[in-house]
Amino acid sequence: MRTVSALLLISFTIPIVLYSPSWFFVLFVFFICFVISYEYNKLSKEIFPEISPWDVTLDVVLLIFFFCYTSYSFYLLLIYLSLKTFFKLFFSDSVVSGLLSLGGVLLGVAWIALPGIAIIFIEKMEFGRLLIISLLIITWSNDIFAYLVGKNIGRTKLLPSISPNKTVEGSIAGLVGGVISGILLFKFLPLYKFDLTYIFFISLILSIFGQFGDLCESAFKRNAKVKDSSDLIPGHGGSFDRLDSFLFAVPILYIFLKVL
Numbered sequence: 366m367r368t369v370s371a372l373l374l375i376s377f378t379i380p381i382v383l384y385s386p387s388w389f390f391v392l393f394v395f396f397i398c399f400v401i402s403y404e405y406n407k408l409s410k411e412i413f414p415e416i417s418p419w420d421v422t423l424d425v426v427l428l429i430f431f432f433c434y435t436s437y438s439f440y441l442l443l444i445y446l447s448l449k450t451f452f453k454l455f456f457s458d459s460v461v462s463g464l465l466s467l468g469g470v471l472l473g474v475a476w477i478a479l480p481g482i483a484i485i486f487i488e489k490m491e492f493g494r495l496l497i498i499s500l501l502i503i504t505w506s507n508d509i510f511a512y513l514v515g516k517n518i519g520r521t522k523l524l525p526s527i528s529p530n531k532t533v534e535g536s537i538a539g540l541v542g543g544v545i546s547g548i549l550l551f552k553f554l555p556l557y558k559f560d561l562t563y564i565f566f567i568s569l570i571l572s573i574f575g576q577f578g579d580l581c582e583s584a585f586k587r588n589a590k591v592k593d594s595s596d597l598i599p600g601h602g603g604s605f606d607r608l609d610s611f612l613f614a615v616p617i618l619y620i621f622l623k624v625l
Contacts, residue, residue: 374598374607378501383494390488397604398425398481401612404594404605405473411589413469415453415462421473424449428478433485480612483619490622499550500618503543503568504575504610510542511535511576528583536576543572567621571614578613582606 381393402425409416424445431441450467457463487493515535523531547568551559559567582605586594593602 400604404603408589409469415466425478429481432482480615483616506546507539507543507572511539514538540572544568575610575614578610582609
C-alpha cells in the first residue's frame with residue numbers, strides 16, 4: 366500500500382507542477398497549504414488547547430494571499446500580529462495560556478505560510494516549475510535513502526527521544542542521496558548554470574534543512590502523542606508527513622535563488 370500510494374502521489378503531483386496553468390498551480394498551492402495547516406491545527410490542539418479549530422488554517426491562507434497578491438504585505442502583517450495578539454491575550458483563560466496559544470498559531474503560520482509564499486515566488490522565476498520539481502526530487506531522494514539504509518543497516522540511533530527509528534547511518538545516506546540527485550538534476554537539466562562545487566553545497570544545505578524539517582515534525586507529533594498527522598495518504602500519513610522536509614527546504618531554495 367505504501368508503494369502504491371507513493372506512485373499515485375507522484376503521478377498526480379508532477380504533471381500539476383510541470384504542466385498546469387499558473388492559476389491552477391496557485392490554487393493547488395493554496396489547497397495543499399490549507400490541508401497541511403488543518404492537520405497542524407488538529408495536532409496543535411493536543412499541545413495548545415486554546416487554539417480554535419480554524420485558527421492556523423485561515424491565517425495561513427490569508428498571509429499567503431497578503432504577501433503574494435497585495436502591495437501592503439508589511440502593514441497587513443503588522444495589523445494581523447496586533448489583532449492576533451490582542452484576541453489571544455484578552456480572550457484566553459489566562460495570560461500564560463494566551464501566550465502559549467499565540468505561540469502555537471504563529472509557529473504554524475511560519476511553518477506553513479512561508480513555504481507557500483516561497484513556492485509561489487519561485488514559480489514566477491525562470492525554470493521555476495523545474496526548480497520546484499527538482500527540490501521535491503531532492504527531498505524525496507533524501508527520505509528514500511535515509512529510510513532504506515536506516516532500515517537495513519542502521520545501528521546508531523540519531524535522536525531516539527524524538528524519532529526512535531531514525532539512525533545516524535540513515536541520516537548520512539539521506540544526505541548523500543539528496544546531494545547525488547541535486548548534482549544530477551542541476552548538471553543535466555536546463556536550469557541555472559552552477560559549477561559543481563556550488564551544486565554540491567546547495568544540495569547538501571537543502572538536504573540538511575529537509576532532515577531538520579522531518580525531525581521538527583517528528584518532535585511536534587511526539588508532543589501531540591500521535592504517529593501521523595492524519596490518515597489522508599494510506600501508508601504515509603498526512604500531507605504534513607509527506608512534505609515536512611520540503612516545507613523547511615523550499616524557503617532556503619528561494620533565498621539561494623534571490624542572492625545569486
